[in-house]
Amino acid sequence: MANVQDIRRRIKSVKNTQQVTKAMKMISAVKLRKSQERLVALRPYSTKLDEVVHHVVGRLRAVPSLQPGPVAQAFLSPREEKNIHLLLVASDKGLCGGFNANVLRAAQSFLRECPSQVAHFQAVGKRAIEWAKKQRIKTDAEHTGLAVTDLKRVASEIAAQAAEQYAKGEIDALYVVFNYFQSAVAQVPTVIRIFPVEIETQVEFRAETPHLLEPDPNEVLEHLLPLYIETELLRCLLESSASEHGARMAAMDKASSNAEEMIAKLTLNMNKIRQASITNQIIEIVSGANA
Amino acid sequence: MSNPIKLEVLTPERMVFSAMVSEVQFPTAQRGYYGILPDHTPVLTPVGDGLVLYQQDGQPHCLTVFGGFAEVGPDRVILLARESETIDQLNPEQIEKEQQQALAILKEAKDEATLQAAQRQLDASLIRQQALGKDTSH
Numbered sequence: 001m002a003n004v005q006d007i008r009r010r011i012k013s014v015k016n017t018q019q020v021t022k023a024m025k026m027i028s029a030v031k032l033r034k035s036q037e038r039l040v041a042l043r044p045y046s047t048k049l050d051e052v053v054h055h056v057v058g059r060l061r062a063v064p065s066l067q068p069g070p071v072a073q074a075f076l077s078p079r080e081e082k083n084i085h086l087l088l089v090a091s092d093k094g095l096c097g098g099f100n101a102n103v104l105r106a107a108q109s110f111l112r113e114c115p116s117q118v119a120h121f122q123a124v125g126k127r128a129i130e131w132a133k134k135q136r137i138k139t140d141a142e143h144t145g146l147a148v149t150d151l152k153r154v155a156s157e158i159a160a161q162a163a164e165q166y167a168k169g170e171i172d173a174l175y176v177v178f179n180y181f182q183s184a185v186a187q188v189p190t191v192i193r194i195f196p197v198e199i200e201t202q203v204e205f206r207a208e209t210p211h212l213l214e215p216d217p218n219e220v221l222e223h224l225l226p227l228y229i230e231t232e233l234l235r236c237l238l239e240s241s242a243s244e245h246g247a248r249m250a251a252m253d254k255a256s257s258n259a260e261e262m263i264a265k266l267t268l269n270m271n272k273i274r275q276a277s278i279t280n281q282i283i284e285i286v287s288g289a290n291a
Numbered sequence: 292m293s294n295p296i297k298l299e300v301l302t303p304e305r306m307v308f309s310a311m312v313s314e315v316q317f318p319t320a321q322r323g324y325y326g327i328l329p330d331h332t333p334v335l336t337p338v339g340d341g342l343v344l345y346q347q348d349g350q351p352h353c354l355t356v357f358g359g360f361a362e363v364g365p366d367r368v369i370l371l372a373r374e375s376e377t378i379d380q381l382n383p384e385q386i387e388k389e390q391q392q393a394l395a396i397l398k399e400a401k402d403e404a405t406l407q408a409a410q411r412q413l414d415a416s417l418i419r420q421q422a423l424g425k426d427t428s429h
Contacts, residue, residue, distance in 0.1 A: 038304065045301040049371055052335060052362055152303060211362070214336040215321065223320060223337035224360060227371070234303055 004277070007270040011263055018259035024095070025252035032184060032245035035148055039181065039238045046231050053197070053228045059210065060217055075225055078172070078196035083119035085162050085171040086111075087233070089178035089240040090128035092144055096248035099179060099187060100127040103240075106189035107131070107177045119171050122158060124237065148241055155234035163226050166195075174229070178236045179243035185250050187243035194232045195225070295329040297367040298345055300354065300375050307375045308354055314346040315368045317361060325361070327368050334363040338370060340414065342422055354378065355422045357415060381419055390416040 057075050088107050090100045104127070111118065123129045124143045132139050140161075143154055165171045173193055180190040213220040294311035301307065315327040318341030325336065338359045345352055359372035389412060396409035 041305045042303050044306060045303050045371060048301060048362070048369060049360070052360065052371070056335065211333040211335045214319075214325075214334050219320075220335055220337065224335075227360060227373075231303060 004270055004274050007266055007273065011266045011270070014259050014262050014266065018256055018263070021252045021255040021259065025249055025256060028245045028249040028252060031148075032242060032249055035238060035242035035245055036181075038148055039235075039242055042231070042235060042238060046235055049228055049231055053224060055211070056213070056217075056220060056224060057197070060221070075196055075221070081116045081172045083117045083171045084114070085120040085122075085165060085174045086118050087122045087158060087174070087176045087178075087236075088124065088128045088132070089176065089237060090123075090125040090131070091240075091244045092126045092146075093248075094127070095251060096244055097251035097254075099244055099247035100125075102187070102189045103177060103179050104128070104131050106191060108135075110175075110177060110191050111135075116172070120162075120165060124154070124240070146237075148238070151237040151241065152234055155237055156230045159226055159230040159233055162194075162229065176233065176236045178240040179247075181239045181242040181246065184246040187247055192236070194229055194236075197228075294347060295366060296327065298370075299367070300343070300356070300370045300372060302359075302372050302375050307372070307380075308377055310347065312345040312347045313349075316344040317356065317368070317370060318342070320358075325363075327363055330365045331363055333365070334361070336361050336363075338372060341418055342425070343370065343375075352378075353422055353425050355381070355418055357418075376419070376422075378422060381423055383420075383423055386416050386419045386423070390420070 053075075086107075088103070090103050094100065118137070120140050121132065121137050122141045122143070123132050123139050124146065126144050129139065129142045129144070141158075146154060162171065162174045166174075174195050175191060175193050177189070177191050179187040182188050294313045296312050296315060297309075298312045298315055299306070299309045313329070316324050317327075318339040319325050320337035320339045322339060324341075325334075338356055338361050340357045341355075342353045343356050345354075354377045355375060356370060356372045357374040359370060359375075362369045362371070393409045393413035393416060396405060397413065400406050400409060
């Protein structure tokens, strides 16, 4: 049987661990709030942009005389998907439950079922990069150590690259695998196609009269679509960042309460042993006095 | 004084400005300006870098805008900007610092990409200074 001293030492070490997990939970909560605020702030912007894109694309699809530029073509008349650009978003650090495992599994099954060739691959987060190495997938670019404030820059970089690759004919579509932020405790690994966007052929005109496209439809599309891709990418990155912190918060909360439980068990055990040894000593004294 | 147009300026990071105004001018991607009065025909157009000038209660005001998109309706102007600030969100010292930084890079940099980035930063700081200069009138 372990002696009281040993158990006391164990309790102390569990308490230390608990302190660490509690602190990590607190930090994650703050970071989660920051990411979430950005996500919420992005919403009015992206909703409006979405509306405009749907309106313009829906209207211009019907115009046969239009000669769209390369990026605009991606939206108006999608090519057959042979080569795709894939962006995998995971995290730099672990200790966040199933966050990375889930998104990597989603990426794996996407790759297995995807009929087209992955021509370009970019990874965000150390875990995604390690996974790509293990799968022997060549990465174009690796992004690590991103703060929430960097995400906008990264999104516009990737958007510009993808648009260029589409124009050159290297890729036909851009996909993103990331964790969708459903709530602070629920993250759903998701695969979405950023472009070409799927738009119902019949779009209701919300406007009173159709908008004039100044200076001409082509120019409007060439400006609008990169902005749209950029915004969608930014949204994915923010979703993933919020999910990461949410997942870590949940994992650390679980760890803290487990530590609490363990301490309670160990304390009970220790008290039992202490009492047993006291009882033993009394018995010895009593039997010694009787003799 | 009535303010029949709703001016909204949105960036990916926040809602920069939202108020009723009577007249709006914003820069276009072709280095021109687009003036909007009430009952303007609906228009979609790319936005350039520069100052958005608007009239509110007969007073001229301005804010900065850097790229993006404008949706104009008879009673609204919605600017989806990459970046934008109102006057009170600008910090003169910060702008001065950015400007010096950009100038320093412009003097030393050799490759095209850095030069372009520095030039953009310089242009942006000049626009912001211009906005602050306008503001001293009231």
